[in-house]
Amino acid sequence: MRIRILTAATRDLVNRKKFYNLQEEGAGSYFLDSLYSDIDSLIIFSGIHKKVCGYFCLLSKQFP
Numbered sequence: 001m002r003i004r005i006l007t008a009a010t011r012d013l014v015n016r017k018k019f020y021n022l023q024e025e026g027a028g029s030y031f032l033d034s035l036y037s038d039i040d041s042l043i044i045f046s047g048i049h050k051k052v053c054g055y056f057c058l059l060s061k062q063f064p
């Protein structure tokens with residue numbers, strides 16, 4: 001399975017990291033670590049997530 005993170009999504013992740021770091025120091029890094037862990041689970045558990053527009057999708061557990 002290939003994972004592709006779109007440029008717009010990468011920008012959103014960077015902006016959210018900044019937002020969470022303003023709330024509490026280190027929260028932005030925790031946010032990214034949590035999301036990348038969720039993304040890694042798409043590879044580990046490939047094929048069990050629901051498909052939307054032909055792509056497997058997973059909502060973040062920690063940061064809805």
